[in-house]
Amino acid sequence: MRRVAIEFAYDGSDFFGYQRQNSVRTVQGELEKALERVFKIPIQTYAAGRTDTGVHATGQVAAFDCPNDKLSESDIRNALNANLPKDIYVKKVWFVSDNFNPRYEAKCRIYHYFILNSKMNDIFLRKYTWWFPYELDISKMRQGAKYLIGTHDFTALSKKGEEDTRTERTITNIRIVRLRKNLILVRVEGISYLRGMVRSIVANLVKVGIGSWEPEKVLEVLESKDRSKSAGLAPAHGLFLYKVLF
Structure with missing residues (x-):
């Protein structure tokens, strides 16, 4: 299992902020739903920052553990974009150290x-x-x-x-x-x-x-x-x- 970092953009207009919440649509919630569809298991993500309701991003960064070591950076990017809603788009994917957390680094x-x-x-x-x-x-x-x-x-x-x-x-x-x-x-x-x-x-x-x-x-x-x-x-x-x- 390798840790992956992604840089992604989102239009915050239809999100109740970044952080996952049970009853409303959030960026983290949609990202983790897409990851679960791709890898068939729940995957937790760690972001560089939490944006409020209505705030956008062109360069948000998140990290997660990828359970499939055979996938390339390009494979992960393509799989995520195929499963994300139209108001989120992954721009870049790269492999990082096992303890990388964008919030603290x-x-x-x-x-x-x-x-x-x-x-x-x-x-x-x-x-x-x-x-x-x-x-x-x-x-x-x-x-x-x-x-x-x-x-x-x-x-x-x-x-x-x-x-x-x-x-x-x-x-x-x-x-x-x-x-x-x-x-x-x-x-x-x-x-x-x-x-x-x-x-x-x-x-x-x-x-x-x-x-x-x-x-x-x-x-x-x-x-x-x-x-x-x-x-x-x-x-x-x-x-x-x-x-x-x-």
Whole structure:
């Protein structure tokens, strides 16, 4: 039995998040159903990260033990894609060490958040961008983002729910780029994140971008460790787990 890693994409629109749940459709649930159809036995998977309801991925990574040693990487990829639903697609398969777990071995997780900054909505992008019709000053957003680089207690920029015992996280880079006239990318790079943290970062930077806050306000919110001071959460459907680096 060999351990296998897969890099895969999914459209999160019709999933109740990544993590397996008994009563609703999840990414992990569909992945493990496909594995059971291929190998005829239940197979447990281990993922690099858990995404919330409506969040997408272009580079999620999961690992599992393959019970058939005769299959090549290409065989496994083809078998999985033949059995997965249309909103999940395996891009790459490779063999890893027996104790490889992407959750613990990831060195960087990169998230992309897309903002449709246009007076008019584009209904064909409605599931993949946050339509924000008010003008955004990305130079000010970049100034605000500088306060989030480094290791900080990100309690104020997280989602209330299952509380993490350790609330310090390290953000190594935030880039804000206007990809075209009406499309803005917020790229966040870090080792790990609190629940809702990237969406909260985006919401707070947008508050700066529209001029409601000065960039320094981001630091004030961060240091408060108080979620009520935050601008809340950007919509889930604009967020993508872009890449996991090992």
